[in-house]
Structures are given as structure tokens and as C-alpha cells.
Amino acid sequence: MLDSILESYWLFPLVLFASVLLLYSYLTAIPKYSFAGKHVAITGGSSGIGLSVAVAAIQRGAHVTLIARNRDKLEMAREQVLDHTINDEQRVAVCSLNVKDDLQIVRGSIQEAEDYIGKCVDVLVNCAGTSVCGCFEDIPPSQFEDMMNLNFMGSVIPTQCVVANMKRQKSGRIVFCSSQAGQIGIFGYTAYSASKYALRGFSEALQMELRPHNIYLHVAYPPDTDTPGYKEEMAVGKPKETITISETSGLFSPDRVAEDIICGVENGKYSISTGVEGWLLSQTCAGTEPVHAMMHGLLQALIAPLGRIIILFNHRQFAKICKDNA
Numbered sequence: 001m002l003d004s005i006l007e008s009y010w011l012f013p014l015v016l017f018a019s020v021l022l023l024y025s026y027l028t029a030i031p032k033y034s035f036a037g038k039h040v041a042i043t044g045g046s047s048g049i050g051l052s053v054a055v056a057a058i059q060r061g062a063h064v065t066l067i068a069r070n071r072d073k074l075e076m077a078r079e080q081v082l083d084h085t086i087n088d089e090q091r092v093a094v095c096s097l098n099v100k101d102d103l104q105i106v107r108g109s110i111q112e113a114e115d116y117i118g119k120c121v122d123v124l125v126n127c128a129g130t131s132v133c134g135c136f137e138d139i140p141p142s143q144f145e146d147m148m149n150l151n152f153m154g155s156v157i158p159t160q161c162v163v164a165n166m167k168r169q170k171s172g173r174i175v176f177c178s179s180q181a182g183q184i185g186i187f188g189y190t191a192y193s194a195s196k197y198a199l200r201g202f203s204e205a206l207q208m209e210l211r212p213h214n215i216y217l218h219v220a221y222p223p224d225t226d227t228p229g230y231k232e233e234m235a236v237g238k239p240k241e242t243i244t245i246s247e248t249s250g251l252f253s254p255d256r257v258a259e260d261i262i263c264g265v266e267n268g269k270y271s272i273s274t275g276v277e278g279w280l281l282s283q284t285c286a287g288t289e290p291v292h293a294m295m296h297g298l299l300q301a302l303i304a305p306l307g308r309i310i311i312l313f314n315h316r317q318f319a320k321i322c323k324d325n326a
């Protein structure tokens, strides 16, 4: 037994190399992030994924600011979030604003929340967003603009409001809520996918700028998630092709997606996925994206070729679905 191991002398450099790589990965990984006592601001915090993120954050001892337009929905969400506090110091602020508003207006509003909480925003989670779904010719150019304005600019503006303070504090976390449709373009999502892909490019470039300031970004890629927004999307006439293709990666609860997002931040995952298909998709789409731990990148490099092959079969199946419905 020992002889045969010794005979395979080529194993030693391999094991040594792997050990050094593992040790290096371990030593360079960012430490686990704790939400306790942090100020977490969440756009789209009055509904769906954003609201579930707020609950998950408050359950970890954070202060929370909920940002959305409708005041009544915000107040209801505030009550719901307050039900989950774990200590008497925790505060929940609400900000009624449009994330597409002028930078100064958004900044002023966030500052008011910071005064109420008594602390600058430590974590910004950009969840405000919506979808337009339909055949390309049926989507007027104005709706392409709407998608970019809300899903993309609606994340750029709040982010620009918080980075100065994060740089000063030399710490911060920012999450962008993309979508699996921001990793693979599928039938019906021409406008939506473009806006969600945009977040990826934006985030990669910004991460390089903010890394020296100890600010880490995360991009979440949820599958279909059972939220009021999703119900609305289904109700207004989603193409059959879109529904069938999306079913490939399942339907998840907003609580599950939120838990993945919060754990992803805690564990320093640059891209955050939900479900097995979502995980595989994220490994496959990692490409040139940054990592917060070498380990994550090494795993992507190993899994991506496999995912690429699987996707080829998915594409054949998706093409058939589109052909059958044409």
C-alpha cells in the first residue's frame, strides 16, 4: 500500500501545490461578516425579497432602513420587521422615496434615516426592481428605458449615496439584486435581462475601485421567487415560453432567497445563488468576475466546464420549447 503511494511520486508536488493553494485561499479570505449592530438599508424593503432580507437582518441584530415609495406598505413592513427584533436597541427606519430620483433627494432621505438610526449605512441591499416580460416587438423602447432606469439606475443612485461614508469608515457591503435572467438571456426577457446584466458590469468595475477601501460587493442571482412582484408578472400575461423555461430552476420563497443573500454576505461570496441549478449557473457564468476568497474562484474554475456542457443541452431543450410554441 505504502509502496504504491510512494511509487506515484508525481502525487507529492500535486498534493503540496493543492495544500499551498488551500492555505493561501484560507489566509486571504475575508473574515466572516457580522450583522449585529450594523445599519442595513434595503431598497424595495417593503415587499418580497427586500422585506425578507430586512427580517433576516433584524434577526441577526442589525438596525434596518426600509426604502420604497408607498408609505402605507412601508409602515406595514416596518411593523412586520419590528416583530423580529432580538434586542431593545434595534431600530427600524422607513424612507419613502423613488430610487430613480435625483441624487441629492435620495441622499437627503438616506441621511434622515441615518440620523434616526444614529449610524451611517454599513450595508446597502439594492432590491428595488421590477420586470417587463413579452416578445421583443411588443415591448416599446420606452419600456426598455424604464427597465434600465429602475433596475440599473435605481441601484446606481442609492449606491452613490452611501459609498463616501463607507470609504470614510473603511468598511461596507453593497448587494445588487440581479436575477438568473442576468446570467442567461431567455425568451421574453430582452428588456429585463439587459438591465440585470448591466448590474454585473457595473458591480465588477466598482468592486475594483472599492476593494482598496475594504468595501465588498455582492451580486445576487435569484431564480423565480414567489413575491408580489412575481405574482404580478405572472398575472399580466407572461409568454408561455418564458414560464416553461424559467421552471427549469424552480420557484423559491422570498425567505429562502433572502437567507441565501444574508449568508452570502456573511461568508464573503461575490456572487450569490439559490438552488442547485442557480449554483451551477453561477459557477458557469463566473468568467472574469472578482472573488472575495480564492476558494470560490477555484471551485468555479473546476465546475464551469461541466456547467458549460449541461447548458448546451438546456439550450437545445429551450430551442425546442420556443419552436413548439411558435
Ligand SMILES: NC(=O)C1=CN([C@@H]2O[C@H](COP(=O)(O)OP(=O)(O)OC[C@H]3O[C@@H](n4cnc5c(N)ncnc54)[C@H](OP(=O)(O)O)[C@@H]3O)[C@@H](O)[C@H]2O)C=CC1
Residues within 6 Å of the ligand: 043, 044, 045, 046, 047, 048, 049, 050, 067, 068, 069, 070, 071, 073, 097, 098, 099, 100, 127, 128, 129, 130, 131, 150, 151, 154, 177, 178, 179, 180, 221, 222, 223, 224, 225, 226, 227, 228, 229, 230, 254
Ligand atoms: N420575484 C422574482 O421572481 C425575482 C425577482 N428578482 C429581483 O429582485 C428584486 C425584488 O423583487 P421582488 O421581491 O419580486 O419585488 P416586489 O415587486 O415584491 O417588491 C418590489 C419592491 O421595490 C419597491 N420599488 C419599486 N419601484 C421602486 C422605486 N422606483 N423606488 C423605490 N422603491 C421601489 C416596491 O415598493 P413601492 O412600489 O412602494 O415603491 C417594493 O418594495 C427586483 O430587483 C427583481 O427584479 C430577481 C429574480 C427573481
Ligand SMILES: CCCCCCCCCCCCCCCC(=O)[C@@H](N)CO
Residues within 6 Å of the ligand: 130, 131, 179, 180, 181, 184, 186, 222, 223, 224, 225, 229, 230, 233, 245, 246, 247, 248, 249, 277, 278, 280, 281, 284, 307, 308, 310, 311, 314
Ligand atoms: C448549468 C446549470 C443549468 C441551469 C439551467 C438554467 C435555467 C435558466 C432559467 C432562467 C430562469 C430565469 C428566472 C428569472 C426570474 C426573474 O428574474 C423574474 N421572475 C423577475 O420577476
